[in-house]
Amino acid sequence: MALLIHGGSPGRDERLLALFIEPLRSLDELLDRLPIADHTTLMGGGSNARVYEFNYAATTYVVKFVRAGTALVDGHDATTLSRKADQIAWIHQYCPRLAGRIAAPILVYRGDDGCALVMHHEAGYPLIQLLKDANSPAEFFDVLAPILTDLIEHGYSTSTISAASGSFARMHPDRIERRLKVIRDNLDRRLLDGAVRINGRSCPGLEDVLADLRARPALLAALDPPVLHFPVHGDLNAGNLFRRENTGKGGYFMLDPRGIVEHWDAMYDMGKLLFSLAGLHAGMHSGFAVQRCTAGIEVKVRSGQTHVFESAADRFPEFLASLPAFGRLIEGDPHWLLRLHMTTAMHMLAEVACRFSDTKPRTTPANRGHAAQAELATGLYAMGVLSAEHLLRLDDARLLSGTLTRPNWQEPGP
Ligand SMILES: Nc1ncnc2c1ncn2[C@@H]1O[C@H](COP(=O)(O)OP(=O)(O)O)[C@@H](O)[C@H]1O
Numbered sequence: 001m002a003l004l005i006h007g008g009s010p011g012r013d014e015r016l017l018a019l020f021i022e023p024l025r026s027l028d029e030l031l032d033r034l035p036i037a038d039h040t041t042l043m044g045g046g047s048n049a050r051v052y053e054f055n056y057a058a059t060t061y062v063v064k065f066v067r068a069g070t071a072l073v074d075g076h077d078a079t080t081l082s083r084k085a086d087q088i089a090w091i092h093q094y095c096p097r098l099a100g101r102i103a104a105p106i107l108v109y110r111g112d113d114g115c116a117l118v119m120h121h122e123a124g125y126p127l128i129q130l131l132k133d134a135n136s137p138a139e140f141f142d143v144l145a146p147i148l149t150d151l152i153e154h155g156y157s158t159s160t161i162s163a164a165s166g167s168f169a170r171m172h173p174d175r176i177e178r179r180l181k182v183i184r185d186n187l188d189r190r191l192l193d194g195a196v197r198i199n200g201r202s203c204p205g206l207e208d209v210l211a212d213l214r215a216r217p218a219l220l221a222a223l224d225p226p227v228l229h230f231p232v233h234g235d236l237n238a239g240n241l242f243r244r245e246n247t248g249k250g251g252y253f254m255l256d257p258r259g260i261v262e263h264w265d266a267m268y269d270m271g272k273l274l275f276s277l278a279g280l281h282a283g284m285h286s287g288f289a290v291q292r293c294t295a296g297i298e299v300k301v302r303s304g305q306t307h308v309f310e311s312a313a314d315r316f317p318e319f320l321a322s323l324p325a326f327g328r329l330i331e332g333d334p335h336w337l338l339r340l341h342m343t344t345a346m347h348m349l350a351e352v353a354c355r356f357s358d359t360k361p362r363t364t365p366a367n368r369g370h371a372a373q374a375e376l377a378t379g380l381y382a383m384g385v386l387s388a389e390h391l392l393r394l395d396d397a398r399l400l401s402g403t404l405t406r407p408n409w410q411e412p413g414p
């Protein structure tokens, strides 16, 4: 058990830190000592962590905590939360230009009973909101361009190592397989068996999708990244990337890195951004309309996956390719576009189990509790299986041709 005080500013955080002079014995004791009686629960994230905002001594703080043994999937556990603090410390040490770009803990509690991070509350709004009432994705891309350039130049490309063969499989199908039991225990069996058509297409079940991929060594070899990059984030979905309030284009910050202290594929993060544009963001906010029909089921994001979101998703690879810093990042990486699309499909499938691990009370317009979790998981499953199937039905020559378009898994909605 350990409590680490990472910093905080002497004047601003003095009163909060003074609450922790006496030794601390448990996570409950930490929560008892924090002045969180009037907290607000922040619901924006997708993990099982509890995130509370509270005010103390004229400062707004956030405490994020996970109790040991409450996670159903890797990545939602207390150890991973504590690794997030390690990753942020790495960023401070090795990418000092990004230090102010990632919300860092002031206090870190690590114990057998769980982990907690206490941070300042950062004022901003998710970058993806720029797509909400827009007529085109132009402003979103305008704001994202200097951010990605900054992250690439001062982060991803500051340190690279050559990637071992099998890196793609380790990062993607292996991760989905680790989570299969949670999906099997909770999702409609007929979807997993591939017994229903989804959006008019006959789709294999998840295990068959993974088996198809694993049976294609040339494709898997092409999917391996040539190098791994400094781990700038690892979960760069649009809900973790914020624009600072009242600042110009340069004002941004990130929250909630994956909790990795090893080199990683930068395309993993680009895939998270594309996943957000392709349905994660709107789906998590509005839920998914799932309709049974004679031939199977029709699934779409209930609302918000507009033409602007679809167009942003369609244009995302071309946007990346237009950034000089990205051009330098992918030198010697001929299959980055294939890897981007396949990574995005894998993120969709890996997210399915997370919907059951996140136990924050969720409601959608049609469901609550486990039924709401199942609705979100079904939407993500449909998204992932349709996207992966779209890619896997192409032969290797086509997939390696370098001219892939994004798999469209649904028609744009209202
Ligand atoms: N330091 C912070 N400042 C401002 N908002 C925060 C902060 N930490 C978390 N949040 C809000 O809480 C949400 C969930 O936090 P996050 O750490 O991303 O949890 P999860 O692990 O569930 O994704 C974020 O999307 C954001 O809206």
Ligand SMILES: [Mg+2]
Pocket (backbone or CB within 6 Å): 044, 045, 046, 239, 240, 255, 256
């Ligand atoms: Mg998050």
